[in-house]
Amino acid sequence: MKANFKYWSIAAVLGISLFDFMGTSKVEAAEVKESLPIEEKILSQDEIEAKKEEIASQIKIFDENNKEIHPYTTEQLKSMIRLTEEQPTDNPIKVLKKTYSSGYFDFYYNIWLGKGTYGKTFKDPSTLIVTYKGTARKFSVSAFYDDGRGGAKGRAQKVTLPGGWKGQFHMNWNLKKGKSYHIKFENEGNTDKLITINQATLWYN
Numbered sequence: 001m002k003a004n005f006k007y008w009s010i011a012a013v014l015g016i017s018l019f020d021f022m023g024t025s026k027v028e029a030a031e032v033k034e035s036l037p038i039e040e041k042i043l044s045q046d047e048i049e050a051k052k053e054e055i056a057s058q059i060k061i062f063d064e065n066n067k068e069i070h071p072y073t074t075e076q077l078k079s080m081i082r083l084t085e086e087q088p089t090d091n092p093i094k095v096l097k098k099t100y101s102s103g104y105f106d107f108y109y110n111i112w113l114g115k116g117t118y119g120k121t122f123k124d125p126s127t128l129i130v131t132y133k134g135t136a137r138k139f140s141v142s143a144f145y146d147d148g149r150g151g152a153k154g155r156a157q158k159v160t161l162p163g164g165w166k167g168q169f170h171m172n173w174n175l176k177k178g179k180s181y182h183i184k185f186e187n188e189g190n191t192d193k194l195i196t197i198n199q200a201t202l203w204y205n
Contacts, residue, residue: 058162
């Protein structure tokens with residue numbers, strides 16, 4: 001059988017600080033919690049390039065058969081990463097038809113985006129922006145096919161992000177058009193450690 005290698009076209013916008021890598025409840029709340037200001041370290045150009053390569057080397061991309069694929073070179077992945085020091089002041093995301101914003105949520109194992117057992121159903125998701133609270137731990141974001149009854153019937157795509165960064169990232173989806181999906185966040189590290197997301201915003205339909 002010929003595998004249909006759909007993959008994510010990632011444009012990762014990562015606010016990075018130099019932290020150590022960190023490695024059965026489900027909680028979701030509407031309010032956004034305030035965090036204390038943290039003094040940021042200013043990186044040199046060499047440190048920026050090194051950090052980009054470190055992050056890019058740990059991004060994992062999987063197809064719908066859960067097989068790891070390598071659609072990008074390390075240099076291509078590095079070009080998709082924008083560190084805090086390089087971020088423009090304007091928002092490059094164009095307004096699409098609909099957006100969904102989660103507010104703050106956290107989890108030890110996994111959680112679906114939106115209310116309900118499998119979260120909200122999203123038709124033709126286009127762009128996802130995730131703002132992590134604190135220093136990120138290793139986690140993944142997946143799109144699952146909707147089964148037509150509000151449930152999830154199979155993973156369409158998955159991207160795993162390493163820990164050790166601080167800020168936000170955004171990714172552009174490359175999913176089959178005309179279909180509906182559910183979005184799932186999963187802890188890919190130590191499940192005794194809480195994953196904390198300040199907000200996830202999805203553009204779709």
